[in-house]
Amino acid sequence: GESVGLHLPTLSVQEGDNSIINCAYSNSASDYFIWYKQESGKGPQFIIDIRSNMDKRQGQRVTVLLNKTVKHLSLQIAATQPGDSAVYFCAENLNDYKLSFGAGTTVTVRA
């Protein structure tokens, strides 16, 4: 099966609320993780990344948390906006330049 996966395929969020998107990975040797955002009809777009020597990393309105003990990754989006509606993928670095992607979570923002 896939080494990277997401807990929920869909997430509906009220505009202004915080969103939390989860991802489980199975390869304990992975040392680098990325979150991508994919809008309808477009290619994936880099959001934020984190190395395995970190537990948390913050960007603009986004935070990635890494729990290596349970091999869990999450993406938190603060004050979710309509423009945040998209499919979100986590990906792990398997071998320097190869990424393994999860199936994705579709986030829908309700007005």
Added chain:
Amino acid sequence: NAGVTQTPKFRILKIGQSMTLQCTQDMNHNYMYWYRQDPGMGLKLIYYSVGAGITDKGEVPNGYNVSRSTTEDFPLRLELAAPSQTSVYFCASSYSGSFDRQETQYFGPGTRLLVL
């Protein structure tokens, strides 16, 4: 910079036909990749290249071929199209391929292929 560009955006093929999906990047990236994305699924790596003249298989290479004659271009060839190759194809590039500097892959807009 245009980034990563792909042509065509959409194509319908008959079973057994062949075609080439074009990919070009103007960021002087060494590494280039081809992925396919099936409905509701993540991206699967088809082929990748670490530089001009060097290519290697990814996770799902069967039914595809690639070449890398220049740094900028990385075409993907389907020789005998099959319905199982109906998918969205994404090309990506990165500078060095190493994540030591936390460099990421930049994706093109995708090519939607339908094989009937």
